[in-house]
Amino acid sequence: MSTPSSDPMIGRLLDGRYQVRSRIARGGMATVYLATDLRLERRVAIKVMHGHLADDEQYKIRFIQEARSAARLAHPNVVNVYDQGQDGETAYLVMEYLPGITLRDLLNDHHILTTEQAFDILEAVLSGLAAAHRSGIVHRDLKPENVLLADDGRIKISDFGLARAATANTATGTALMGTIAYLSPELVTRGTADARSDIYAVGIMLYEMLAGEQPFKGEQPFQVAQQHANDTVPAPSLLNPNVPAAFDELVAWATAREPDDRPSDAAEMLAELLVIQRELDRDAPEAAMNRTMVLPMAVESATDATQVIEPVVRLSAPTATLGPEADKLKRVSDRRRARGGWLVGLVLLLAAVAVGTGWYFGAGPGAKVTIATVAGLDVAAATAALQEQDLIVDDATTEAYDPTVPIGTVVGTNPPAGEAVDHGAVVTLILSAGPEPLPIPELVGLAEADALQAATDSRFTTTDSRYIFDGSTPGIVVQALGAGDVDLTTIETYGDQQPVTLVVSLGSIPEVSGMTVDDAQATLAQVGLTGQPAAEEYNDTVPAGNVIRAQAVQGESVVPQGGTVDLIISRGVEQVAVPNVVGKAWSEAKPILESAGFRLDYNIFADMAPGLFTVSKTNPDAESTVDKGTTIKVRFDS
Known part of the structure; x- marks a missing residue:
């Protein structure tokens, strides 16, 4: 079967173990793929839930229920489930892979099956279904698409996705799940199902195998559902005169509208099927010796998707009279017989082919x-x-x-x-060869958002930005760092998907000059900074004990967001002694007073001939202690 190359599952490796090869079929809830189990080196079928159902908890539970239901069944007529898992958002089941076709494929190709062929398929279906019913499991979605006819002659039931534990009244909810053509009347009218609902679906499949078409048709699913609820399934012999009367009665018994009028479970119907076959073989021994063998054609199938309808109101209709043969069909028998000759022949033929093929590909030149x-x-x-x-x-x-x-x-x-x-x-x-070297875009000087986008567009991975107080324009990138805090402006290329960290300016440290220490710390805390008193300085304008300024911690060039800054505290005006310059020429005295930080008040004519003017007095007096920067009055000898 061809597979669209656009399917993203093709080629995917699930959980590091299952390599998806091709698509087998697609249904209403899931798609089935052919895959290889790399651990055990065997082919398997992978059933993957549709992505649009992954968020629906009800569908997830139903999907997992399929694995649990099938895992409880160890029977040769039930498809084995090996594993169940979740890879990211992908929920999947791992099942036994059976190369071959479905019963739907066979019906599409041959339309009408012989009585012997229908018997062989029905016996296998009922055998597997009987095992399910014995385990307390109701399939609830039996249809030809779920009956697999393997190339080696095996016949198995698949798709327990709607299976539930059987109770006296298993409800389906306000909407009905299943394919409309095989829904029992109680599922349509009351939304309930038990083992007898499976029997009804088997009866419809038997009718279709013998008559070549489904008993009820309509343009809308609702019309078909109404016929299931109100009409009696006709005898398949009306369309195919070769159908024995006993099979007409078996169809009528299995499809009775009232569940109590049907076989109680698959085991009872299987026992009566074998009774019918034995009687038919006794009446026509040559038929039993010469079964028709049909080799199914491998055809591509478009499987019917499971549909949802609302329950319909059942209309009144008379209950069908099944006749004396129906009472006979209700007898339970434990007699068994060997599978039909056509299936045995097919098994033997394919077994021989499998042996030769197994040697060729397992140990021979085709390995x-x-x-x-x-x-x-x-x-x-x-x-x-x-x-x-x-x-x-x-x-x-x-x-x-x-x-x-x-x-x-x-x-x-x-x-x-x-x-x-x-x-x-x-x-x-x-x-x-490591990451691919890539050119580095210009990031410094950009707004932070623009720089992040430029780095991403250049195939780098951005990390959380760093923020600093450096006096630049707030929000502008002042540095771009790579792994190991390497400055990206110092290199020409950088590795694909490697980390880039932006350093972004928060502007200047808040102004706290003149504030008390407590007020300055509160102001800094508003921007995430911690102020710590660090040093004292004389200051002519800031009162002693108040903050002169906040600056980066000694030895640091910038202040990171959330960091600590040093507070420089004022000691007030510095006290200094007035130098003794009395008796000194003005040319000598003036530099001494100025270097001590004093302002000078004197006769400006002294500057014209400083060597001729001698200091006679200062006010304040020499050696007295005054504020640095005080104005000193100077007097000269007359």
Whole structure:
């Protein structure tokens, strides 16, 4: 069967174990794929829930219920379920893979089956269904699409997705699930199901195998549902005169509108089926010796999706009279007989083919080996793993950029992992060359949002930005750092998907000059900074004990967001002694007073001939202590 190449599941590796190969079929709840179990090296069928149902808890529960229901059944006529899991958002079941066709495919090709063929299929279906009913499980969605006819002659029931534990009154809810053509009247009218509802579906399938079409038709599902609720299923012999009367009665018994008028479960119907067949074989022994063998054609099938309808109100209608043969059909018998000759012949023929094929592909010249996954290993370990598979590892390797795998470590193989190749095939290791070097965009000077977008567009990974108080424009990137805090402006290229950290300015440290220490600390706390008294300085304008300024901690160039700053505290005006310059020439005295930080009040004519003017007095007096910057009056000898 061809598979659309656009299906994202094709080629996917689920849980590192199941390699999806191709699509087999698609239904209402899930799609079934052919896959390879890489661990056990066998083909399996993977049933994947549709993505649009993944968020529906009711469908998830029903999907998991299928695995649990099937796992409770160990019977040759029920498809085995091996595993159930979840890979990310993908919920899946791992089932036995049966190459072949469905009963729907066979009916599409042949339309009407012989009585012998219908018997063989019905016996297998009832055998598997009887095992389910004995385990307390009701299938609730029996239809030809769920009956698998394997190439080796096996017949199995699949798709227990709607199965539930059987109770006296198993409800389906306000809406009905199942394919309309096989719904029992009680499912349509009351939304309830038990083992007898499965029997009704089996009866409809038997009618379809013998008559070549379904008993009820309509343009809308609602019309078909009404017929199930109100009409009696006709005898298949009305369309196919070759159908024995006993099979007409079996269809009538199985499809009685009242559940109490049907077989109680699959085991009872199976017993009566065998009674009918024995009687038919006794009446026509030559037919029993010469069964018709039909080789099913492998045709592509579009399976009917499970549908949802609302329950309909049942209209009154007389109950069908089944006749004396129906009473006879209710007798329980434990007699069994061998499977029909056509199926036995098919099994023997395909078994012989399977033996030869198994030798050819298992040990003969057609043997294949699936390449193991060695990504993440070093060269020695990967080589050893592949050589254990009887593969030859090429001495020459190739390289590929990889942003996560260390340089020199294996990132893949050629041919790729999961591909089936001949024993002794040559495999080339692909080693990581590290991240691909990429040009670095201009980030410094951009607004933070623009810089983040530019880094992402350039295939880098952005980390949380860092924020600093540096006096620049707030919100502007002042530095871009790579791994190890390397300044990206100092290099030309940087690795694909490697981290980029932006350093963004928060502007200047808040102004706290003149505030008390408590007020300054409160102001800084509003922007996430901690102020700590660090040093004292004389200051002519800030009162002693108040804050002169806040600055970066000594030795740091910037202040990070949430960091600590130093508070410089005022000691007030500095007290200094007036230098003694009395008796000194003005040319000598003036520099001494100015260097001591004093302002001077004197006769400006002294500056014209400083060597001729001698200081006679200062006010304040020499050696007295005054504020630094005080004005000193100078007097000269007259």
